[in-house]
Amino acid sequence: MIFSTLEHILTHISFSVVSVVITIHFLTLLANEVVGLYDSSEKGTIATFVCITGLLITRWIYSGHFPLSDLYESLIFLSWSFSVIHMASSFKKHKNDLSAITAPSAIFTQGFATSGLLTKMHQSATLVPALQSRWLMMHVSMMVLGYAALLCGSLLSVALLVITFRKVIKIFGKKTNLLNESFSCDKIQYMNESSNVFLKTYSLSSHDYYRHQLTQQLDRWSYWIIRLGFIFLTIGILSGAVWANESWGSYWSWDPKETWAFITWTIFAIYLHTRTNKNFEGVNSAIVASTGFLIIWICYFGVNLLGIGLHSYGSFTLTSN
């Protein structure tokens, strides 16, 4: 009982802290950069990280198994991964553009996980026989980390596409939010915030120059994070195959989830190949990565929604009432 109360508290703290962080991001966007505010948003992210870590550990202790056995837990783990990526990237470079992707992503997954949609799954269930393996931790954590990193990378590519697209149809002015409706707010926020950063850093009146710089930055960050995510995904899929050979009788059985994970892997392999050729770099590779965004969601969520195949542990029905 004490554990579930603690879990409840931690969930709410982390959710509200992320909300505050996002608000701060918006404030800095409106009132240009305020150093103090930026610092507090950094602290907020760390607080979120601590909360979600606490949440996962609590769940681990009272359920007695690694907290990655159903969709709710994997969503929490996903938002944890986002905060890890956020912190890792801020170690790499003090102030960076990635935080504008990771923080809203964390709030969305956190919000979705704790929303009423999945209330049924909040109760930690007992572990079915097939999941009782030491491979669970390795396979699922690697997969979710991989998804998180690849999602970040493909979102950056989407942002790159949006900027290039704007260039093509000649919509200027960073406050022209014509495209607001068609794109989710994190991307818009990201663009605006980055615009601020670059305006301040280079203080150049030329739109084209800073846009060029921005697309280069986006390209670089998405390449960095996708390469990282690709490693996680590879390890995740292969450890899953080894596990399947221990428990299902075959290392590959063309189960829908498996197949979609392989499709995701193929798409990002294509992305990495497009990067080796100068002709494909930039927009073309960004299109591939953006396709990857869609495919990850089909793989992570769509297959669970259908609840087909051997990976039915995470399945759920939307009509929870």
Next chain:
Amino acid sequence: MATLLNPTKTQTLFVSLPKTHFLDSSYSSSSSLYSTFSLQIKSPFRRKTVSFNLTCKLKTSKGPKNNGKDISKKIILSDSGPPEIRNEEIQGEVSKSGGGVLVVVKRLPRRALAVLSNLSLAIGEMFTIAGLMAVGTIIDQGETPEFYFQKYPEDSPVLGFFTWKWVLTLGLDHMYSSPIFLGMLVLLAASLMACTYTTQIPIVKVAKRWNFIQSTDAIRKQEFSDTLPKASVRDLGILLMGAGYEVFLKGPSLYAFKGLAGRFAPIGVHLAMLLIMAGGTLSAAGSFRGSVTVPQGLNFVTGDVLGPSGFLSIPTEAFNTEVHVNRFYMDYYDSGEVSQFHTDLSLLDLQGKEVMRKTISVNDPLRYGGITMYQTDWSFSALQILKDDEGPFNLAMAPLKLNGDKKLFGTFLPVGDTNSPNVKGISMLARDLQSIVIYDQEGKFAGVRRPNSKLPIEIDGTKIEIVDAIGSTGLELKTDPGVPIVYAGFGALMLTTCVSYLSHAQVWALQNGTEVIVGGKINRGKDDFLEEMNQLLDQVPEIVESSLSRQPDSASG
């Protein structure tokens, strides 16, 4: 590493040497210098004579300053010392030299190789494979033709054109073994091989040959270049070492690299993919598979269960092994849910001698002589009861069809006159081996009993005691000769994917009087490299000749 920067070998800093002197010095350098170099080169990177062809091409196509004599000298030197290449441009050589690397490849039509190694084609193949796999998950696999007639009828085609004819003609009902899909995989494998031979190996051959650049113009042509007006190439070398570079210094020239493994790794990734594909093919062609449901206490012979999957499936000695199910039981959580299934198996050879005994469970299979036995399923075989203290009788349990995947088994015990046309009796239902729900002759709930509880239940004057619940274990058997190969491929793929993260960075520098010209390039992650180089160059100390002191040059990018 510090021994490299042998002070006796360093040229005096402020002496500007004529160009011709550099050319000569590479051949007249003392042996002690070369021995230092050979210590520095790690053995996998040491040049072998294989690349003879390549070197020739490099020379003849590029170096107008070289004559034939020079080439032969260089090739001899290449095993012990650094070859001299003034102009190094990888991309140009790659396409020319690719065919000459392996004799086998030479016999193949060059045109086919060039087409196959085309990046656009490979990307197209990957997209097609991804698309086919996606289609495979959308269309239900392995159903009867009637199913497809119904689902994709001709009079109302999906998307206006898609009917069952498409499904059955293209083999989309068994996508992952259909000729289209397998053909695409074969094509991809061919592309992988072609790309590795014609593009990747030549790139590595050029890249791994560490070399000095002697002309300032060539250095300035690199992706990154800068000039330090008052600096020493030695100081730069020390800084580069600190940054994790392998540094080679000869006279006024410096060559440094790091992350060379990042160049090799993509080849490894491709080879690992091929290995996995080969293993997968062997698995498909040479394995046996089968599943069996055996009640506790009974036997079966492995060879009877296993059926071959392909033309390479050859039975082994182990197929004569007889398996005896000693016991099948389940573990339960406090909530009553099943936590684990266990089967205690004994393997008996032809003489009936026990050769192995193991209790298997889900995630813990038994392996013997190439055969793997998995715990995959279970069933309720029989219920052992005492009726009015007579017996025990074994009642066979029948699986009842239910919606959902929960299992339900039932049996029926006739009571009274068994010869009358409408027999009445007691029904017993069970979801697992733990508790039996008993209904009386009218179908009303009578009670729940556990096996072995020794607690009889009285129904309409009949006393029934449930003695035991006998389960049967569902086993899956297989032999798969492809697994070791596939696992080797998995290991290699994991390792090489991780190593691919490294970027191969190369730095050249040349002391030209008091100034040092620095150039560098990297195969991926260019911006980070530029940043690193700029930071590094900022730290290079300025040589103070007189009291006149200038600010160290910051990078101009």
